[in-house]
Amino acid sequence: MVVTVDAGVSLRDLINKVEGAALSLVAAPYWEGVTVGGLISTGAHGSSWWGKGGAVHDHVVGVSLVVPGKESEGFAKVLWLEGNDPLFKAAKVSLGVLGVISKVKLSLEPAFKRSITYDFTKDDDIEQMYVNHAKKFEFGDITWYPSKYTAVYRYDNRVHFNTSGDGINDFLGFQSQSVLVSMATQSTEKTFENSKDEKGKCAMATTFMAYKKSIANGLKNNKLFFTNYPVIGTQANIQASGSCLYSFPLRLDLTCGWDPTINGLSFYETTAIFPTTKFGDFVRDVKKLRDLITPQKLCGMDIYNGFLIRYIKASDAYLGQHEDSVVVDFNYYRGDDPKVPRLNQDILEEIEQIAFFKYGAKPHWAKNRKLAFLGVPKKFLNWNKFVEVKKQVDPRGMFSSEWSDEILYGENKENGDGCALEGLCICSQDRHCSPSKGYFCKPGFLYSNARVCRFSHAEILSSNLDLGVIS
Ligand SMILES: Cc1cc2nc3c(=O)[nH]c(=O)nc-3n(C[C@H](O)[C@H](O)[C@H](O)COP(=O)(O)OP(=O)(O)OC[C@H]3O[C@@H](n4cnc5c(N)ncnc54)[C@H](O)[C@@H]3O)c2cc1C
Structure with missing residues (x-):
């Protein structure tokens, strides 16, 4: 009642192969145009609270992970992870930052x-x-x-x-x-x-x-x-x-x-x-x-x-x-x-x-x-355990990126003009929105702590007057 699949196999190919053997993969995202490695690495899910639930990584019973190794190891080593191993708990959803997942073993059920x-x-x-x-x-x-x-x-x-x-x-x-x-x-x-x-x-x-x-x-x-x-x-x-x-x-x-x-x-x-x-x-x-x-x-x-x-x-x-x-x-x-x-x-x-x-x-x-x-580390109970595993298997950050470093270790420093328009920042000043187009940084209507870019006809008139655009 398990299947072991190469990480680059597409979800559709996996589903078809499994059903061909009169078995079913119980959880999957709704979109089939993904790979097994990509979907588990980002926590992809369908919808269910039953059994093992709707997230595919909760149906994973083992993974092989290629991580950096010493020269004597050929610069890389392959780890087979399963059970209660902390490395397995980290690798199941690992954003690609621990190493390369090469194989994934998933649990199955009789076809339904x-x-x-x-x-x-x-x-x-x-x-x-x-x-x-x-x-x-x-x-x-x-x-x-x-x-x-x-x-x-x-x-x-x-x-x-x-x-x-x-x-x-x-x-x-x-x-x-x-x-x-x-x-x-x-x-x-x-x-x-x-x-x-x-x-x-x-x-x-x-x-x-x-x-x-x-x-x-x-x-x-x-x-x-x-x-x-x-x-x-x-x-x-x-x-x-x-x-x-x-x-x-x-x-x-x-x-x-x-x-x-x-x-x-x-x-x-x-x-x-x-x-x-x-x-x-x-x-x-x-x-x-x-x-x-x-x-x-x-x-x-x-x-x-x-x-x-x-x-x-x-x-x-x-x-x-x-x-x-x-x-x-x-x-x-x-x-x-x-x-x-x-x-x-x-x-x-x-x-x-x-x-x-x-x-x-x-x-x-x-x-x-x-x-x-923003603030993601504080929301995960086991965040520090994940970061520890990262340090252990990839001490030189070979699998890190600017994005992952910012999320794992840093803070969002975006504050350029217009940064709130694409969600790169939360506005704190009007220039983070688009004052010239009439969008100013304002509190939310209901959630007063929110800071949002809101169109204001009156303010665009007065700001244009200040700038001498309208005289
Ligand atoms: C149209 C559409 C619908 C979607 N529907 C859903 C949905 O219903 N539910 C849901 O949860 N998500 C959904 N998603 C999101 C989707 O599941 C994720 O974007 C998934 O990561 C995409 O897989 P991919 O194979 O394209 O991964 P990629 O974009 O190739 O990779 C995603 C991440 O996984 C890492 N990764 C990939 N392969 C490996 C590997 N072998 N080893 C280590 N790391 C690896 C990459 O480094 C990257 O960080 C949807 C996305 C789209 C575009």
Whole structure:
């Protein structure tokens, strides 16, 4: 009931091989375009509090790690790590900074199927429901569209392999898109940004959400279309997807939506990992903020996926989660010019700071803007143990980078003009925002400790008067 795989093998190849032997890998991220080494190194996860939980590294039972060695050892040595070895606990989620993982041994279970239904409903009770939802559904998650007052509960449990159903999860966001449509979508959003058109963004969010509902986010009963719930399919066909990966080079007009080689979608992804007990308060705060501002100001994130809420179980990995946790992803527009502020960026910055600093959420290692990593060492109980192992296996920092040194040992020193616009810093002065474009550093509406870049028409007039731009 285990598989040993080279670290560079793709998740899809691993899943297919394992299912070919009538076994299933229980946890995986939702996107299949990753490697085994890359996904465990950054703590990648799906969603589950059951069994070993939703994070893949908690299904790892051994790794081989190539670390620097003495000359007599040929300058490198290969360590096989497993069990209670502190090096194993450090290596499971190690950001590439300990050495090169060459093989990964993962635990498996007999092959199974899953049965999924998406329930589009009101968002009234998320803060009461999220714990029971995870307990009731092995692979449950929740998508929350705050501007639409809508929650989508994923009812998702395993069923016996003999249950009839040959469905697949071809998640819409990972389906191939026409290059032209991807470019047009980004350009439409850019137009709404430039004209500060909240209504336009809200109309876009309404259309996308209705479409997702009509096609069940990409679930297909018979591999071709969605016809009805529940959709039942094998674990291999349900957990991870990424059909856009295979459209190229067959169709040059198709691509993954975010392909950087075309002028298509470009967005940030913030991912905050909360201790379970604090997540309900975060939801309450976002709802209070929504009441203070207008819900329209949250339409930007609903164009993407709103808040995707998932579950990870407590882990013994030093850089994993030491307690059962709730993970929230939200995506939002990123322009092509880092100096141009974004529409309602103050609201998204406030939510980001509520998550990471009011409730002490931890960042997902593979996502987020830089500010999310501020103060990270204090958030991990076993941080010092990880740093000790790093010193032991890589004393000369051969596997360190500027980024890892800053996170492991240093402080964020960014304070250049406009640094808050791309999340490189939290603003403390107006120049960290964009005073010339009317964005000034202000406290949050709800979380007064937050410091965000907010547009102020009155202040841009007075600052232009001061500068003699308007006389
Ligand atoms: C579209 C999309 C959807 C995603 N969905 C999810 C999701 O559902 N859940 C989730 O948790 N994450 C998700 N992610 C994040 C993803 O899981 C991580 O970015 C993952 O690290 C990517 O793996 P990779 O093989 O591309 O890694 P890379 O980008 O190649 O590497 C990531 C890190 O791992 C290190 N690394 C890679 N290989 C090794 C090795 N052999 N030895 C030592 N270190 C190594 C690298 O040094 C680097 O620090 C998603 C990402 C994308 C782009």
